[in-house]
Amino acid sequence: NAGVTQTPKFQVLKTGQSMTLQCAQDMNHNSMYWYRQDPGMGLRLIYYSASEGTTDKGEVPNGYNVSRLNKREFSLRLESAAPSQTSVYFCASSASAPDTQYFGPGTRLTVL
Amino acid sequence: QKEVEQNSGPLSVPEGAIASLNCTYSDRVSQSFFWYRQYSGKSPELIMSIYSNGDKEDGRFTAQLNKASQYVSLLIRDSQPSDSATYLCAVIGTSYDKVIFGPGTSLSVIP
Numbered sequence: 197n198a199g200v201t202q203t204p205k206f207q208v209l210k211t212g213q214s215m216t217l218q219c220a221q222d223m224n225h226n227s228m229y230w231y232r233q234d235p236g237m238g239l240r241l242i243y244y245s246a247s248e249g250t251t252d253k254g255e256v257p258n259g260y261n262v263s264r265l266n267k268r269e270f271s272l273r274l275e276s277a278a279p280s281q282t283s284v285y286f287c288a289s290s291a292s293a294p295d296t297q298y299f300g301p302g303t304r305l306t307v308l
Numbered sequence: 309q310k311e312v313e314q315n316s317g318p319l320s321v322p323e324g325a326i327a328s329l330n331c332t333y334s335d336r337v338s339q340s341f342f343w344y345r346q347y348s349g350k351s352p353e354l355i356m357s358i359y360s361n362g363d364k365e366d367g368r369f370t371a372q373l374n375k376a377s378q379y380v381s382l383l384i385r386d387s388q389p390s391d392s393a394t395y396l397c398a399v400i401g402t403s404y405d406k407v408i409f410g411p412g413t414s415l416s417v418i419p
Contacts, residue, residue: 212314299353
């Protein structure tokens with residue numbers, strides 16, 4: 197079992213560029229989450245999907261979109277990157293919402 | 309007031325000592341509480357969960373919950389240098405469908 201995987205691990209973008217962060221889990225979990233982590237701010241929820249076919253906004257959704265492609269995959273898209281989106285992004289999954297969460301390795305994104 | 313607050317760090321303790329990490333939360337109806345450990349440059353991993361008032365022990369770790377005081381703590385006995393990490397307190401919020409994380413407390417165990 198790979199658990200939760202994320203791609204890419206690192207990314208540098210220029211302001212205005214777009215990109216999609218990919219996340220997949222092989223634990224047959226129903227719920228998936230996207231967080232960003234900034235120094236001194238802890239983990240902040242961007243979007244979550246309580247179950248396949250549903251998505252909801254978290255604390256900081258502006259500038260992001262998500263797609264729950266199937267039960268395994270949950271992607272995060274930045275349509276027009278801004279320097280304020282420079283952060284470490286974590287994907288997580290749980291058997292149900294809410295429950296113990298299992299995190300991916302993270303994506304370190306820098307927007308210039 | 310933030311929904312989940314933790315004692316500001318960094319916290320430094322000598323090897324072998326007890327490390328005490330504290331967390332308060334604002335939502336009185338919260339029922340589930342978690343402690344995650346995050347090593348520098350890594351992702352968070354669950355240490356313990358606690359749902360009832362009182363103490364819950366797992367090896368060197370003890371979680372303590374007091375719902376009346378809206379307070380949850382983590383004690384690490386016989387602290388080791390390998391315990392040096394940031395500890396995140398997490399609480400299930402009012403909407404019951406997501407977890408709210410505190411800002412974390414950085415712990416350093418000095419050999």
